[in-house]
Amino acid sequence: MSTVLEQIEQQIAKLSHKAVKKNTGVIRTVADGVAKIDGLSDVMYNEMVQFPGGAIGIALNLEEDEVGCVVLGDVSQLKEGDEVSTTGKLLSVPVGEALLGRAVDALGRPVDGKGPIEAKETYPVEKIAPGIIVRKSVTQPLFTGIMAIDSMIPIGRGQRELIIGDRGTGKTTIAIDTIINQAKINKVGLASQDPKFRPVYSIYVAIGQKNSNIVRTMSALEAAGALEFTVIVAAAAADNPANQYLAPYSGAAMGEWFMENGKDALIVYDDLSKHAVAYRQISLILKRPSGREAYPGDVFYLHSRLLERSARLDGKGSLTALPIIETLAGDVSAYIPTNVISITDGQIFLETDLFNQGIRPAVSVGLSVSRVGSSAQIKATKQVGGKLKGELAQFRELAAFAQFGSDLDAKTKAQLDRGSRIVELFKQPAFNPVPIEQQVATLWALQKGYYDSLEIRHVTPAAVSLREFFATRKDSLLTKIRTKAALDAEIEGELKTAADEWKATFKA
Amino acid sequence: MASAAKESQELARLLFKASFDHGALTSDRVSGVLEYVEKHHPNRATAVLKAYARLVAAEEARGHAIVEHAGEMPANALQSLADTLGRRYGRKVSATARPNPDLIAGVRVRIGDDIFESSVAAQLADLAASV
Numbered sequence: 075m076s077t078v079l080e081q082i083e084q085q086i087a088k089l090s091h092k093a094v095k096k097n098t099g100v101i102r103t104v105a106d107g108v109a110k111i112d113g114l115s116d117v118m119y120n121e122m123v124q125f126p127g128g129a130i131g132i133a134l135n136l137e138e139d140e141v142g143c144v145v146l147g148d149v150s151q152l153k154e155g156d157e158v159s160t161t162g163k164l165l166s167v168p169v170g171e172a173l174l175g176r177a178v179d180a181l182g183r184p185v186d187g188k189g190p191i192e193a194k195e196t197y198p199v200e201k202i203a204p205g206i207i208v209r210k211s212v213t214q215p216l217f218t219g220i221m222a223i224d225s226m227i228p229i230g231r232g233q234r235e236l237i238i239g240d241r242g243t244g245k246t247t248i249a250i251d252t253i254i255n256q257a258k259i260n261k262v263g264l265a266s267q268d269p270k271f272r273p274v275y276s277i278y279v280a281i282g283q284k285n286s287n288i289v290r291t292m293s294a295l296e297a298a299g300a301l302e303f304t305v306i307v308a309a310a311a312a313d314n315p316a317n318q319y320l321a322p323y324s325g326a327a328m329g330e331w332f333m334e335n336g337k338d339a340l341i342v343y344d345d346l347s348k349h350a351v352a353y354r355q356i357s358l359i360l361k362r363p364s365g366r367e368a369y370p371g372d373v374f375y376l377h378s379r380l381l382e383r384s385a386r387l388d389g390k391g392s393l394t395a396l397p398i399i400e401t402l403a404g405d406v407s408a409y410i411p412t413n414v415i416s417i418t419d420g421q422i423f424l425e426t427d428l429f430n431q432g433i434r435p436a437v438s439v440g441l442s443v444s445r446v447g448s449s450a451q452i453k454a455t456k457q458v459g460g461k462l463k464g465e466l467a468q469f470r471e472l473a474a475f476a477q478f479g480s481d482l483d484a485k486t487k488a489q490l491d492r493g494s495r496i497v498e499l500f501k502q503p504a505f506n507p508v509p510i511e512q513q514v515a516t517l518w519a520l521q522k523g524y525y526d527s528l529e530i531r532h533v534t535p536a537a538v539s540l541r542e543f544f545a546t547r548k549d550s551l552l553t554k555i556r557t558k559a560a561l562d563a564e565i566e567g568e569l570k571t572a573a574d575e576w577k578a579t580f581k582a
Numbered sequence: 583m584a585s586a587a588k589e590s591q592e593l594a595r596l597l598f599k600a601s602f603d604h605g606a607l608t609s610d611r612v613s614g615v616l617e618y619v620e621k622h623h624p625n626r627a628t629a630v631l632k633a634y635a636r637l638v639a640a641e642e643a644r645g646h647a648i649v650e651h652a653g654e655m656p657a658n659a660l661q662s663l664a665d666t667l668g669r670r671y672g673r674k675v676s677a678t679a680r681p682n683p684d685l686i687a688g689v690r691v692r693i694g695d696d697i698f699e700s701s702v703a704a705q706l707a708d709l710a711a712s713v
Contacts, residue, residue: 092700093691093698093699093700094698094699094700094704095696095697095698095699096696096697096699097695097696097697098695098696098697099695112636112640113640113695114695115694115695116695116696138595139591139595139633139636139637159697
């Protein structure tokens with residue numbers, strides 16, 4: 075009891091006896107989650123304002139005689155004439171490791187029913203992106219666990235790689251696979267107690283998604299043991315547009331904490347098309363001038379200032395961003411897709427046709443690119459997969475011509491055959507990322523022609539069997555590939571012996 | 583529709599500017615403005631007058647402090663408070679005392695959009711929110 079009294083006394087002592095100044099205003103109108111307020115003459119742009127009943131808002135439109143605020147919370151209790159006061163604080167969210175394994179809303183409040191979050195720090199939701207001096211170029215890899223991506227469109231820590239495609243083409247799956255792979259790598263790395271190992275923490279921001287989808291994602295992460303390294307920021311479709319607009323910035327603030335504290339983090343924005351739509355809704359209600367497709371004039375800045383916050387900092391950590399954009403009928407030249415394509419350091423384009431043909435992940439090799447990731451790719455992957463992208467692109471071109479029939483020369487036939495095998499090899503089930511050392515072994519076997527004698531339909535099972543064989547019987551060799559990150563004569567010799575051994579036992 | 587509202591606002595602002603004499607709002611000037619509106623009857627006169635009234639009320643509030651207090655409020659303390667506020671805002675400020683026992687102890691001063699809170703009730707509310 076005495077400790078409780080002491081706590082209260084300490085709290086009382088903390089209270090200042092000085093007069094507290096508050097700036098106030100009066101609600102003039104409330105409509106569609108936006109309140110127009112008379113007064114608030116001292117309010118700052120993006121400042122949190124306090125509404126009666128506990129709801130808070132953000133001052134977004136500072137006009138000569140009124141202030142436009144988006145209300146984050148229940149607007150049904152607000153009425154004309156209610157008093158609103160400034161808080162003197164810019165919108166901030168809790169940050170830190172206490173958030174790992176938790177699902178929070180756009181304001182960082184827990185929504186998973188696991189009790190309060192004991193975060194020691196808060197970061198402002200809006201922050202200017204790191205400048206030129208403090209940045210460092212991207213040189214460290216971030217493995218997605220997806221062979222087609224790690225070998226052909228590699229991603230580095232601090233990079234912004236867009237995942238773009240129509241609905242139902244596996245965009246979220248790629249992001250979830252990447253998060254799961256980080257968790258797997260973290261577990262192995264932390265168990266090895268290697269002082270140089272840098273774990274990657276993940277933040278998944280769900281914007282405007284169905285609650286059922288968010289639950290499914292959480293369950294997938296939990297089942298894969300990845301939730302403990304992940305923070306989920308949820309602004310579901312049922313949330314008001316202000317929360318959907320803020321969620322990515324809140325997620326970025328949480329990611330920045332890891333980056334600023336010398337850790338590496340990965341953030342997935344799923345998806346920025348819905349984010350732009352939420353922002354358009356707010357802007358129209360705030361009566362801001364609209365432009366193309368009724369988006370406001372600053373819709374480019376909306377995404378550029380968000381994605382610029384992902385960086386690799388000199389002497390600190392990194393924040394890698396995987397924004398997702400949903401296209402309509404594969405139209406990458408629409409307004410929001412072109413904006414985000416131009417901001418990011420590359421894109422992974424997913425095609426509906428490929429997806430329907432059973433080629434999953436449905437990565438379009440021709441349209442996908444990684445502008446900075448190649449310098450982050452490990453030497454071993456470069457050694458075994460350096461030419462794959464070109465070969466696959468050539469295959470797609472030739473395959474289109476080959477459809478017209480007629481006789482094909484031996485060289486073309488060989489190219490088509492090899493292309494088909496690469497396509498089969500890159501097929502991968504969802505939520506099943508492949509560790510980089512196993513990817514190297516699989517691609518090495520392709521390079522050395524171990525799948526050439528097989529029928530094309532047997533290539534995928536053969537690759538799975540090869541990986542199982544290596545994982546169960548050649549673990550030391552895999553560890554060697556992982557730690558050396560390059561193939562030398564000794565490793566290649568061991569790979570050959572192991573692959574011959576596997577080939578002798580494998581039956582299609 | 584939006585531009586009409588904007589025009590009314592603009593006109594109200596012009597009338598408001600015309601209501602000042604040597605930097606102070608005067609009742610003569612306000613009467614003059616009202617006479618002008620009555621005579622010329624501009625478009626959306628009601629909207630213009632409403633916007634004008636809001637601007638005048640806000641200006642009035644900036645020069646007048648309402649001091650809510652629990653317990654005694656001597657006249658010299660009220661005057662001293664008005665002088666302090668006058669110095670702070672750089673203008674003449676008058677003050678009116680208004681007893682409010684809900685404050686428990688202390689004062690709450692409201693001037694324009696600003697509120698200076700120094701009451702026990704507010705401190706208890708802060709304490710309740712932080713525990």
